Amino acid sequence: MLDDFFIRALLVGIGMAIVTGPLGCFVVWRRLSFFGDTLAHSALLGITLSHTTEINMALSVFVTSSIVALILLKLQKTTNLPSDALLGLLAHSSLAIGLVVIGLLATIRFDLMGLLFGDILAVNANDIILVWIGGAIILIVLKIIWKPLFASTVNFELAEAEGMKPEKYNAIFTILLAAIIAISIKMVGLLLITGMLILPAAMGRNISDNPMQMVIFSVIGGLLSVLIGLFASLEFNTPSGPSIITAGLFLFILSLSRIKKKTQLNN
């Protein structure tokens, strides 16, 4: 029989995959992969702050990531630097500050590996509730803002001209991204979160012809990654977070065969 810890890991992983699927599609469409990284890096700062102030970790990560995201939106407007430079700047400086703070807190022992790669096998009942309730809220908000967000993803000016208020919805989407990172950081860790966002969506892109299809396929891809990754980690005694991402990569490679057929047809 499967152990309790494994069931808990499955529940958390499934909940996460359902949320990262649709969000990941927008991350890919909007070319925000590096942005997800930046938020994940800034999450380290959030984690250390939660240890010093004893605020709930997810909340602290959510707040720091949101602040970093809003700083980015502000910098994009006020400087002439390209977005990738700003993302790099914020990613590395928030990571550095996080590590400096850890150094200052010599009294507290950190499991740095755990932070970087997460530990989905160590989740408890509270984490399951957090992922499912938090995830449900994220999905409901995403459903509400879907139309204007999608319109502004296709073309910002067109959306703005026709009264869709893209700036507002971009900001809300950014906050949602900070939220998914906050609730899933303990499970996959800050280095692998963007993998969960991007790999299933990238796989979905290869095998779909319209936006809704891509969302559905990336949810399925995420679920399969979690299932295959977790069972493989149990079987081969490999670290679970990285196993999930590796499973996602295999699915992506499989999906490439479909794209080849399509390009041949087009020619």
Place this chain on the structure above:
Amino acid sequence: MTQINNSLVKLENVGVFANDKWLVKGVTFEINKGQIVTLIGPNGSGKTTTAKITLGLYKDIEGKVQKFTEKIAYVPQRINIDWTLPIRVNDFMNLTNTLTNDEIKDALEITGTPHLINKDLKSLSGGEFQRILMARAIAKKPELLVLDEPVQGVDFNGEIALYELIKKISDTLNCGILLISHNLHVVMSKTDHVVCLNGHVCCSGTPIDVANNEKYQEIFGKDISKILSVYEHTHDHIHNIDGSIEKKK
């Protein structure tokens, strides 16, 4: 009060200053229901900028823009669809509003593109895409329609037909249209008011007034007879929007 009821958008002495220069300055015009206003001018004269001001896409502007409608549709000059986004014509038609299948079909029919409904946007040619942009805007049944060079990439017969279509839209929907064109020749019989731009309004008025204006002639050359001739000769047949030919009855 009637004036306010008919007016859709009113620009008063507007301008945009960016990167140490005026993109456009001192533009004043008004668009009423059922009216076609055409902006003409050479490249870099501020036509697109003026259209974007009208749409409210610039945050820092000189002067005053008053909009009396929210039902606006925009056909931009250029639009890049990222290849990471799988999107069909059908999805694109629903981008900023929710249409029934019939409404989508009708709009595609009007622009001669019903066969493209399930095509991926990226597989369309420039001219096809331009028609889809147009169909999407029409399907919205807007009160104000802003068209930035809507015939780009459309072949000449299609171009004439599209202008006929624009005229028809303005008549049937009774909407105001802001049309940008670099070519007064083709639009002149369709438009009510022409604003000739060259960084500022260099002249404006009815198409004939503008064509006869010295400043217009300085910018576009003096061969006015050519302009007028395009619309003063007649054909015994019509070129349909899909390229087929039909005898005039």
